[in-house]
Amino acid sequence: GAGVSQSPSNKVTEKGKDVELRCDPISGHTALYWYRQRLGQGLEFLIYFQGNSAPDKSGLPSDRFSAERTGESVSTLTIQRTQQEDSAVYLCASLEAPPDTQYFGPGTRLTVL
Amino acid sequence: AQSVTQPDIHITVSEGASLELRCNYSYGATPYLFWYVQSPGQGLQLLLKYFSGDTLVQGIKGFEAEFKRSQSSFNLRKPSVHWSDAAEYFCAVAARTGGYNKLIFGAGTRLAVHP
Secondary structure (H helix, E strand, O other), X not given: XXXXXXXXXXXXXXXXXXXXXXXXXXXXXXXXXXXXXXXXXXXXXXXXXXXXXOOEOOOOOOOOEEEEEOOOOOEEEEEOOOOHHHOEEEEXXXXXXXXXXXXXXXXXXXXXX | OOEEEOOOXXXXXXXXXXXXXXXXXXXOOOOEEEEEEEOOOOOEEEEEEEXXXXXXXXXXXXXXXXXXXXXXXXXXXXXXXXXXXXXXXXXXXXXEEOOEEEEEEOOOEXXXXXX
């Protein structure tokens, strides 16, 4: 079946602009995660959604970052007033539970000039 | 605090040689452990996972990993590497937080394969 999809695959923006990244999870997966991967580094947890429960936003690096998800559908990650340090690959994963396994999308490569 | 350490940043092997990528974790309870592979420009693909039971787990693409509780390790192995295995490999532990699991990743090991 279809995997996790993300759009756009690449985004180049100017410092100070807002960007919106989209994630379409695997159908039936109730949980969804966003991660950030800076160049040459591992993945950093950003935010977690589970159904209609309040999300865990503990990984968001600043109040410029926000994310939404309606029910068990699409999620959007918004970065306001982008900074150069926001340049990274943003990865989305949806969770198959059981057996508690995350499946990742291809990511969105964000470049802030 | 939970953490994952991958001591080797870069590894280079010859095609056909055996491979072992190291992973050490720090986690108080019984861990859920994962290995993911990331090819250039791609997302992460799950290679294998350990939840419980047999400590030697088999994954896709001929990879296997062994969970050793006494050493807090979950090393990834492959008996004969193919050129297409060149990629970055991430080890992760699922940390239980507020009723759900959050993946804690190592920094990754980049594998290069010489012909």
